[in-house]
Amino acid sequence: MQASRQTLRLTLLRATPAIMFMVILVLFSMLSPRFLSLQNFANILTQSAYMAVMAIGMTFVLLIAGVDLSIGAAMYVSAAILILYFPWLPGLASILLMAFLGAVFGAINATFIVKLKVIPFVVTIATLYVGRGFALYLSSTRTILAPETVLSFGEGSWLGVSYAILTLATLFVIALWVERWTPFGRYLYAMGADFDGARKAGIPVWGMSFAVYVLCGTFAGVGGFISLSQTAAASTFFGYGVEFPVIAAAVLGGTSLFGGRGSVIGSVFGAVLIQTVQNGLVLLNINPYVYPLVISGIIFVAVLLDSQRTQLLTRLTRRLIRTETT
Amino acid sequence: MSFLSEQIDTSAVLQVHNLRKSFFGVEVLRGVSFSLRPGRSLGLIGENGSAKTTAANIVNGLLKPSEGTMLIDRQTYAPNGPGDAMAAGIGFIHQELNLFENLTVAENVSLRAFPKTVGWLPQINKRRMKERARELLAEVGLEIDVDTPLSRLAQGERQLVEIAKALSVDTKIIIFDEPTTSLTAREATRLFDLIERLKKRGIATIYISHILTDVLRLCDEVVILRDGAMVENVSTDGLTVSHMIESMLGRPLADLFPERSPRTGVAAPLLEVRGLSQPGIVANLNFAVGVGEIVGIAGLMGSGRSEMARILFGLDPAVGGEVAVDGSVVGERSPRACMAASMALLTEDRRGDGLMMPATILANLTLAKAADVVPSSFSVVPEKRLEEDAREIATALRIKAHDLDRQPVRSLSGGNQQKVVLGKWLLRAPKVLILDEPTRGIDVGAKAEIYAQIQTLARNGAAVLVIASEFEELFGICDRILAMAHGEIVAEFSGPVFDREAVIAAAMQTQAEAS
Numbered sequence: 001m002q003a004s005r006q007t008l009r010l011t012l013l014r015a016t017p018a019i020m021f022m023v024i025l026v027l028f029s030m031l032s033p034r035f036l037s038l039q040n041f042a043n044i045l046t047q048s049a050y051m052a053v054m055a056i057g058m059t060f061v062l063l064i065a066g067v068d069l070s071i072g073a074a075m076y077v078s079a080a081i082l083i084l085y086f087p088w089l090p091g092l093a094s095i096l097l098m099a100f101l102g103a104v105f106g107a108i109n110a111t112f113i114v115k116l117k118v119i120p121f122v123v124t125i126a127t128l129y130v131g132r133g134f135a136l137y138l139s140s141t142r143t144i145l146a147p148e149t150v151l152s153f154g155e156g157s158w159l160g161v162s163y164a165i166l167t168l169a170t171l172f173v174i175a176l177w178v179e180r181w182t183p184f185g186r187y188l189y190a191m192g193a194d195f196d197g198a199r200k201a202g203i204p205v206w207g208m209s210f211a212v213y214v215l216c217g218t219f220a221g222v223g224g225f226i227s228l229s230q231t232a233a234a235s236t237f238f239g240y241g242v243e244f245p246v247i248a249a250a251v252l253g254g255t256s257l258f259g260g261r262g263s264v265i266g267s268v269f270g271a272v273l274i275q276t277v278q279n280g281l282v283l284l285n286i287n288p289y290v291y292p293l294v295i296s297g298i299i300f301v302a303v304l305l306d307s308q309r310t311q312l313l314t315r316l317t318r319r320l321i322r323t324e325t326t
Numbered sequence: 327m328s329f330l331s332e333q334i335d336t337s338a339v340l341q342v343h344n345l346r347k348s349f350f351g352v353e354v355l356r357g358v359s360f361s362l363r364p365g366r367s368l369g370l371i372g373e374n375g376s377a378k379t380t381a382a383n384i385v386n387g388l389l390k391p392s393e394g395t396m397l398i399d400r401q402t403y404a405p406n407g408p409g410d411a412m413a414a415g416i417g418f419i420h421q422e423l424n425l426f427e428n429l430t431v432a433e434n435v436s437l438r439a440f441p442k443t444v445g446w447l448p449q450i451n452k453r454r455m456k457e458r459a460r461e462l463l464a465e466v467g468l469e470i471d472v473d474t475p476l477s478r479l480a481q482g483e484r485q486l487v488e489i490a491k492a493l494s495v496d497t498k499i500i501i502f503d504e505p506t507t508s509l510t511a512r513e514a515t516r517l518f519d520l521i522e523r524l525k526k527r528g529i530a531t532i533y534i535s536h537i538l539t540d541v542l543r544l545c546d547e548v549v550i551l552r553d554g555a556m557v558e559n560v561s562t563d564g565l566t567v568s569h570m571i572e573s574m575l576g577r578p579l580a581d582l583f584p585e586r587s588p589r590t591g592v593a594a595p596l597l598e599v600r601g602l603s604q605p606g607i608v609a610n611l612n613f614a615v616g617v618g619e620i621v622g623i624a625g626l627m628g629s630g631r632s633e634m635a636r637i638l639f640g641l642d643p644a645v646g647g648e649v650a651v652d653g654s655v656v657g658e659r660s661p662r663a664c665m666a667a668s669m670a671l672l673t674e675d676r677r678g679d680g681l682m683m684p685a686t687i688l689a690n691l692t693l694a695k696a697a698d699v700v701p702s703s704f705s706v707v708p709e710k711r712l713e714e715d716a717r718e719i720a721t722a723l724r725i726k727a728h729d730l731d732r733q734p735v736r737s738l739s740g741g742n743q744q745k746v747v748l749g750k751w752l753l754r755a756p757k758v759l760i761l762d763e764p765t766r767g768i769d770v771g772a773k774a775e776i777y778a779q780i781q782t783l784a785r786n787g788a789a790v791l792v793i794a795s796e797f798e799e800l801f802g803i804c805d806r807i808l809a810m811a812h813g814e815i816v817a818e819f820s821g822p823v824f825d826r827e828a829v830i831a832a833a834m835q836t837q838a839e840a841s
Contacts, residue, residue, distance in 0.1 A: 183440045190426040202409040
């Protein structure tokens with residue numbers, strides 16, 4: 001009886017982001033005639049692409065119960081280096097360069113976390129500030145303009161689908177494959193459930209952790225490239241505070257901050273959800289200073305959902321001893 | 327150091343020579359040598375703190391020996407981690423199982439070596455993975471859908487999954503570390519049958535256990551450790567449990583259970599439980615424990631015995647009923663209120679619930695008492711006095727440690743950890759002491775000491791409630807036994823002599839049989 005009610009509550013909690021999405025769709029389409037159109041949805045997807053890409057990388061980190069707060073800095077540093085030193089690179093090479101720079105940034109995080117065993121929260125908050133400081137130094141605290149090749153990526157499309165969406169789709173499919181079909185993916189879940197147990201089970205936990213932070217940095221680099229191609233310039237606030245909506249996207253999509261649960265599918269969905277809200281607010285001409293309030297409200301809901309889910313799951317997995325006959 | 331050629335046992339799958347290990351300059355393992363042949367089983371026994379697990383962890387690559395050599399199939403074996411041990415054909419069934427609740431049974435079984443679709447691509451062949459998992463589960467005799475999430479399995483089933491996992495690669499040696507501590511009697515029997523089958527297949531086993539009758543039954547040879555040194559390495563032919571105990575302790579064990587004086591008359595009730603219920607967990611619990619009485623709860627795992635203990639101590643909620651100590655009802659159902667009413671609970675899971683593992687022994691011992699010795703939450707704790715008391719109790723309990731003030735509880739052996747938990751509560755001199763599996767994973771020497779402590783406490787007028795899987799233990803120390811099944815007290819037995827069969831039968835009954 002009680003158990004079935006809890007199962008119902010869990011299903012409801014799981015469905016909450018989807019329900020929220022529906023409510024937001026209905027609400028915005030009633031308030032703004034421009035909202036409910038194919039073109040607008042293509043826009044939302046294109047705009048959410050950078051966040052979704054970063055949320056994929058973040059999902060891997062969260063799955064092993066880690067966190068990476070430095071992704072905004074990773075995207076700023078790699079964008080600054082691309083603009084200032086390699087503006088002549090062709091489009092594809094620019095993506096690869098930023099991905100590589102992101103990977104290097106991730107590898108620095110990973111070195112501290114894996115080799116020196118500093119907790120990820122502290123490491124990545126430190127590299128967040130160091131990274132931003134470094135990028136500010138490189139750019140002499142000026143807004144730097146993206147080269148033409150990068151801009152053409154932002155405007156480009158193939159069969160009517162923007163390059164941003166294509167990039168997201170490609171990475172998403174690969175990430176999903178890694179998560180579901182490779183030992184690497186399965187090990188992530190094992191590590192998130194019981195890190196020490198995974199080590200004892202012979203899983204190369206430290207190598208895996210290293211790879212995960214490098215991956216997260218790589219995705220941050222690619223996300224940074226997509227964002228740069230859309231904003232056309234890296235201001236001193238480029239990527240500032242992006243870690244919060246990205247983590248919120250993952251958590252909204254069902255990835256647990258406590259590790260071991262979640263999927264890249266949910267994370268991409270979460271990113272789209274957050275972008276949809278922003279898009280709606282823009283169409284409704286809401287005061288931009290309200291955006292952070294709304295977004296932080298969503299983040300709060302996401303974290304609340306996660307903790308409720310975790311509590312319910314522990315209660316549900318508790319075994320019942322007797323069947324009540326009433 | 328290398329082997330002299332005549333020392334090599336050519337038929338051995340694993341040969342260990344003069345293994346030593348020091349931690350921070352203290353030598354804990356002092357020269358262990360043995361050889362293990364295919365299809366044979368080696369028992370590894372010793373008191374808590376005798377470095378059994380250390381020895382096993384070295385073989386499994388989790389620790390590096392300070393000295394000594396190992397050979398597997400006559401090849402030098404010096405593992406750098408559990409991965410190397412696995413590659414060398416060693417499977418380790420840890421006391422706490424090494425499985426992942428968020429993966430399926432098939433994934434757990436295949437974790438060591440996922441079958442690939444094609445060689446160069448790291449893609450798991452899920453169809454083959456499931457097939458292989460089914461075969462392995464059939465081998466260990468577990469009938470279950472391989473797509474079931476592990477979280478739905480009972481403890482005994484999980485252990486079979488763990489063994490199936492060990493068999494998933496080319497395993498020559500399986501190490502069992504206290505495999506039966508969390509199994510019911512039926513599950514343990516199933517495990518023993520399986521070990522026999524594995525031996526017939528030529529798999530060598532190392533069996534670590536405190537239950538010496540099991541060791542005698544299963545093993546061909548026994549290595550007995552005392553304080554990290556190997557005192558005997560003998561065949562089990564003609565070996566007796568009492569000899570093993572003597573050898574482990576270095577002295578004969580006079581009596582495991584303390585002597586009891588027969589109780590006269592009915593004691594005044596000290597702990598009274600009236601109509602305690604929680605849907606799906608326990609139903610209508612009614613019983614009392616008198617002054618100076620030791621009452622046992624005889625129940626299988628999953629009978630609600632531990633859940634009842636948690637509810638009694640206010641850790642879990644109950645929808646109905648009340649608990650009274652010394653005539654007054656404990657108003658609020660919280661550990662704090664229960665402690666104020668002079669109750670104490672020694673939990674089943676000492677690592678998770680009973681101890682602060684990284685904190686020092688002294689910090690753990692004084693934890694429960696600290697709140698009593700100060701007039702308010704804001705006053706300074708008189709640490710000196712508290713520490714003196716703690717040191718006294720540590721001596722009384724014979725806690726084996728070199729430095730109470732510095733050594734973290736984590737570094738103690740299981741038995742000594744349990745003594746710390748017991749000491750923590752004894753410092754408060756509780757009126758009602760609830761003990762959930764007080765001797766789990768503890769050697770006979772420490773067991774006898776803990777029984778004696780329980781006895782003393784009862785003699786001084788406390789009410790003691792003991793939960794134990796080993797019913798022999800209850801028969802040995804209790805004045806009265808309550809049988810528990812499916813969340814109810816199903817029968818009551820009065821001592822000092824108990825009808826063993828009747829108690830066991832009562833504890834084994836199912837809810838369907840009862841209604």
